[in-house]
Amino acid sequence: MDPLQPLLNKTLIVVAHPDDEVIAFGALMQRMRDAVVVYATDGAPRDDYFWKDYGSREAYAQVRREEAQRALNVVGARPVFLADLVPGGLVDQELFRSLPKALQGLGKVMADERPDAALTLAYEGGHPDHDSACFLASSCAQSLALPVWESPLYYRDKNGAGVAQKFIVPTGREIVTQVEGEALAKKIEMFHTYVSQKLVLDGFRPELEQFRTMPQYDFTKRPAPWKLNYEIWQWKMRGEEVAAAFADVLAATPRAGKPELATLGRQGRSGEAS
């Protein structure tokens, strides 16, 4: 049997930003019977460095949304913009500050969509929103007793070197796939849809994808003891702060990580999850 079979029916893909899904799963998505991509932020940070060429943060968010829609059209996938579904939206770089409302919104999407599996980004310290997407998908999937898988995007190793598309700590269960032919052509077409992100996408290898079932992360701790990628970028948040936000949610959510999970998962699937 294809080891990726659990992801080939209806899969809810949870990412942080428009373009994450192409880099991590642009080929695998094409093999899914029904791929639904949840974008957990609006893709537009508050810092005008990112949006000044577009006139406003909102205009930049709209451009990224339209690019996402076009990219998913290439492969017949469907977007869900989580920022539209929660009061006050979800701003790029700040997802870890809005976890309770994001969790509630994602829980509702999962309960409505009823996927067979969830697929998200690894906990790797590349971008606080990627780690938050991982946390949100893991929490929601666990509460619904859904299998959850992950793929790596980027991080820094202990020497500060950038690493792309490799898991920070291999578990031995990784499934590496080579992308070629028509699947690669469609994936590259998706890449090119993201005109506003071109320079970022150029750093990745579209011919490679890898997946594994998500290990049991301790989200109350930073993903690595050394300097994380966004700390090297000198962003405002540190790994401890992001992990503390995850710990707060776990402490306030009795079902998370508790033995009665399976029972609560069944309740969730009958429509009580939120």
Ligand SMILES: [Zn+2]
């Ligand atoms: Zn991203």
